[in-house]
Amino acid sequence: MTDAAEQTAKASPLSAVVEVVARALVDHPDAVKVRESSRRGMTVVELSTAPGDMGKIIGRQGRTAAALRALVAVAAERHGLRAQLDIRD
Numbered sequence: 825m826t827d828a829a830e831q832t833a834k835a836s837p838l839s840a841v842v843e844v845v846a847r848a849l850v851d852h853p854d855a856v857k858v859r860e861s862s863r864r865g866m867t868v869v870e871l872s873t874a875p876g877d878m879g880k881i882i883g884r885q886g887r888t889a890a891a892l893r894a895l896v897a898v899a900a901e902r903h904g905l906r907a908q909l910d911i912r913d
Contacts, residue, residue: 838869838907841899850877867907
């Protein structure tokens with residue numbers, strides 16, 4: 825198992841979902857970084873990528889970003905949490 829796969833396996837389910845999907849979308853999967861923090865009782869998942877890959881994460885008219893945010897909300901609800909996705913540049 826590679827280091828990235830081991831980190832994903834140890835991460836929370838929300839971070840793991842975001843990382844797997846983001847790595848599949850971008851040209852430089854090693855530059856994908858996912859951090860998780862808590863703010864006001866809500867889990868915040870922060871996603872950052874290489875500058876050239878930001879457009880692939882956002883997508884046309886923000887559709888890919890909206891889909892990622894919906895995916896995080898559904899995964900969080902399934903685990904009894906509230907969460908949001910922040911995309912950092």
